[in-house]
Amino acid sequence: MTTDSAQKIEINLINALEDRGLRKTSARAAVTQRIEAAGDAFTAEQLCRELPEVGRATVYRTIRHLVDAGALCKLPILDGAPMYSVARVEHHHHTICSRCGAVGEFRHSTVERVMRSLEKEIDGDIVGHRMEIFITCNQCLADNAKGDSHA
Numbered sequence: 001m002t003t004d005s006a007q008k009i010e011i012n013l014i015n016a017l018e019d020r021g022l023r024k025t026s027a028r029a030a031v032t033q034r035i036e037a038a039g040d041a042f043t044a045e046q047l048c049r050e051l052p053e054v055g056r057a058t059v060y061r062t063i064r065h066l067v068d069a070g071a072l073c074k075l076p077i078l079d080g081a082p083m084y085s086v087a088r089v090e091h092h093h094h095t096i097c098s099r100c101g102a103v104g105e106f107r108h109s110t111v112e113r114v115m116r117s118l119e120k121e122i123d124g125d126i127v128g129h130r131m132e133i134f135i136t137c138n139q140c141l142a143d144n145a146k147g148d149s150h151a
Protein backbone atom coordinates (compact mmCIF):
# COMPACT_ATOMS: atom_id res chain seq x y z
CA MET A 1 0.00 0.00 0.00
CA THR A 2 1.34 3.46 -0.83
CA THR A 3 0.73 5.94 1.90
CA ASP A 4 1.34 9.64 2.21
CA SER A 5 4.35 10.65 4.20
CA ALA A 6 2.24 11.82 7.08
CA GLN A 7 3.74 14.18 9.56
CA LYS A 8 4.60 12.39 12.76
CA ILE A 9 3.65 14.20 15.90
CA GLU A 10 5.41 13.69 19.18
CA ILE A 11 2.73 12.87 21.68
CA ASN A 12 3.26 13.62 25.31
CA LEU A 13 0.06 12.48 26.93
CA ILE A 14 0.58 14.13 30.30
CA ASN A 15 1.20 17.46 28.52
CA ALA A 16 -2.02 16.96 26.59
CA LEU A 17 -3.82 16.68 29.94
CA GLU A 18 -2.09 19.75 31.35
CA ASP A 19 -3.06 21.68 28.22
CA ARG A 20 -6.63 20.94 29.21
CA GLY A 21 -6.08 22.40 32.65
CA LEU A 22 -5.71 19.10 34.48
CA ARG A 23 -3.11 18.94 37.21
CA LYS A 24 -0.39 16.32 36.89
CA THR A 25 -1.25 13.82 39.60
CA SER A 26 0.54 10.54 40.22
CA ALA A 27 -2.60 8.64 39.19
CA ARG A 28 -2.87 10.49 35.86
CA ALA A 29 0.87 10.06 35.28
CA ALA A 30 0.53 6.31 35.91
CA VAL A 31 -2.25 6.09 33.32
CA THR A 32 -0.41 8.07 30.63
CA GLN A 33 2.87 6.23 31.23
CA ARG A 34 1.11 2.88 30.95
CA ILE A 35 -0.50 3.93 27.64
CA GLU A 36 2.79 5.22 26.23
CA ALA A 37 4.65 2.09 27.28
CA ALA A 38 2.07 -0.30 25.84
CA GLY A 39 2.37 1.03 22.28
CA ASP A 40 -0.66 -1.04 21.34
CA ALA A 41 -4.37 -0.47 21.27
CA PHE A 42 -6.15 -1.22 24.54
CA THR A 43 -9.57 -1.21 26.13
CA ALA A 44 -10.43 0.81 29.21
CA GLU A 45 -10.96 -2.43 31.13
CA GLN A 46 -7.50 -3.70 30.21
CA LEU A 47 -6.00 -0.49 31.50
CA CYS A 48 -7.97 -0.77 34.75
CA ARG A 49 -6.68 -4.32 35.23
CA GLU A 50 -3.08 -3.26 34.62
CA LEU A 51 -3.40 -0.34 37.01
CA PRO A 52 -5.11 -1.75 40.09
CA GLU A 53 -3.65 1.10 42.18
CA VAL A 54 -5.52 3.70 40.12
CA GLY A 55 -9.26 4.13 40.57
CA ARG A 56 -11.48 3.02 37.69
CA ALA A 57 -13.14 6.44 37.50
CA THR A 58 -9.74 8.10 37.08
CA VAL A 59 -8.74 5.69 34.31
CA TYR A 60 -12.00 6.28 32.42
CA ARG A 61 -11.91 10.06 32.92
CA THR A 62 -8.27 10.31 31.83
CA ILE A 63 -9.01 8.31 28.68
CA ARG A 64 -11.96 10.58 27.88
CA HIS A 65 -9.84 13.71 28.27
CA LEU A 66 -7.13 12.27 26.02
CA VAL A 67 -9.70 11.42 23.36
CA ASP A 68 -11.15 14.95 23.58
CA ALA A 69 -7.62 16.36 23.27
CA GLY A 70 -7.06 14.36 20.08
CA ALA A 71 -4.17 12.45 21.66
CA LEU A 72 -6.04 9.14 21.68
CA CYS A 73 -8.27 7.64 18.99
CA LYS A 74 -11.42 5.86 20.08
CA LEU A 75 -11.95 2.86 17.85
CA PRO A 76 -15.25 1.09 17.43
CA ILE A 77 -14.92 -2.67 17.57
CA LEU A 78 -17.31 -4.95 15.68
CA ASP A 79 -18.17 -6.86 18.82
CA GLY A 80 -17.03 -5.63 22.17
CA ALA A 81 -15.79 -2.60 24.02
CA PRO A 82 -14.18 0.27 22.08
CA MET A 83 -10.41 0.27 21.88
CA TYR A 84 -8.09 3.23 22.20
CA SER A 85 -4.81 3.92 20.46
CA VAL A 86 -2.34 6.79 20.59
CA ALA A 87 -2.74 9.18 17.64
CA ARG A 88 0.73 9.25 16.09
CA VAL A 89 -0.06 11.12 12.90
CA GLU A 90 -2.25 14.12 12.49
CA HIS A 91 -5.04 12.94 10.20
CA HIS A 92 -5.31 9.21 9.70
CA HIS A 93 -7.57 6.23 9.43
CA HIS A 94 -7.36 2.81 11.02
CA THR A 95 -7.12 -0.81 10.15
CA ILE A 96 -8.39 -3.04 12.93
CA CYS A 97 -7.86 -6.79 13.00
CA SER A 98 -11.23 -8.29 13.78
CA ARG A 99 -9.53 -11.30 15.40
CA CYS A 100 -6.76 -9.96 17.60
CA GLY A 101 -7.64 -6.26 17.70
CA ALA A 102 -4.26 -5.07 16.33
CA VAL A 103 -4.64 -1.47 15.18
CA GLY A 104 -2.77 0.16 12.32
CA GLU A 105 -2.83 3.76 11.12
CA PHE A 106 -2.85 4.79 7.49
CA ARG A 107 -3.27 7.79 5.27
CA HIS A 108 -4.09 7.63 1.62
CA SER A 109 -4.40 10.58 -0.69
CA THR A 110 -7.05 8.84 -2.82
CA VAL A 111 -9.28 8.40 0.23
CA GLU A 112 -8.96 12.08 1.05
CA ARG A 113 -9.75 13.03 -2.56
CA VAL A 114 -12.87 10.87 -2.53
CA MET A 115 -13.97 12.48 0.72
CA ARG A 116 -13.47 15.96 -0.73
CA SER A 117 -15.39 15.11 -3.89
CA LEU A 118 -18.30 13.87 -1.75
CA GLU A 119 -18.66 17.39 -0.43
CA LYS A 120 -20.50 18.40 -3.62
CA GLU A 121 -23.03 15.61 -3.22
CA ILE A 122 -23.71 15.94 0.48
CA ASP A 123 -26.06 18.59 1.80
CA GLY A 124 -24.34 20.73 4.37
CA ASP A 125 -20.70 21.21 5.27
CA ILE A 126 -18.58 18.17 6.04
CA VAL A 127 -16.70 18.98 9.23
CA GLY A 128 -14.80 15.72 9.55
CA HIS A 129 -14.79 12.07 8.69
CA ARG A 130 -13.53 8.83 10.09
CA MET A 131 -12.85 5.48 8.56
CA GLU A 132 -12.00 2.14 10.07
CA ILE A 133 -11.19 -0.83 7.89
CA PHE A 134 -11.67 -4.19 9.53
CA ILE A 135 -9.13 -6.79 8.46
CA THR A 136 -7.63 -10.13 9.34
CA CYS A 137 -4.03 -9.13 10.01
CA ASN A 138 -1.07 -10.99 8.50
CA GLN A 139 -0.16 -12.43 11.87
CA CYS A 140 -3.64 -13.91 12.31
CA LEU A 141 -3.60 -15.20 8.71
CA ALA A 142 -0.29 -16.91 9.41
CA ASP A 143 -1.55 -18.39 12.68
CA ASN A 144 -4.66 -19.57 10.87
CA ALA A 145 -2.65 -21.26 8.10
CA LYS A 146 -0.54 -23.01 10.73
CA GLY A 147 -3.69 -24.24 12.45
CA ASP A 148 -5.12 -25.57 9.18
CA SER A 149 -2.01 -27.60 8.32
CA HIS A 150 -2.18 -29.32 11.70
CA ALA A 151 -5.85 -30.16 11.37
Ligand SMILES: [Zn+2]
Pocket (backbone or CB within 6 Å): 072, 073, 085, 086, 087, 088, 092, 093, 094, 105
Ligand atom coordinates in the same frame (compact mmCIF):
# COMPACT_ATOMS: atom_id res chain seq x y z
ZN1 LIG B 1 -5.59 6.70 15.45
Ligand SMILES: [Zn+2]
Pocket (backbone or CB within 6 Å): 097, 098, 099, 100, 101, 102, 136, 137, 138, 139, 140
Ligand atom coordinates in the same frame (compact mmCIF):
# COMPACT_ATOMS: atom_id res chain seq x y z
ZN1 LIG C 1 -4.84 -10.11 13.99
Ligand SMILES: [Zn+2]
Pocket (backbone or CB within 6 Å): 091, 092, 093, 111, 112, 115, 129
Ligand atom coordinates in the same frame (compact mmCIF):
# COMPACT_ATOMS: atom_id res chain seq x y z
ZN1 LIG D 1 -9.25 11.06 6.06
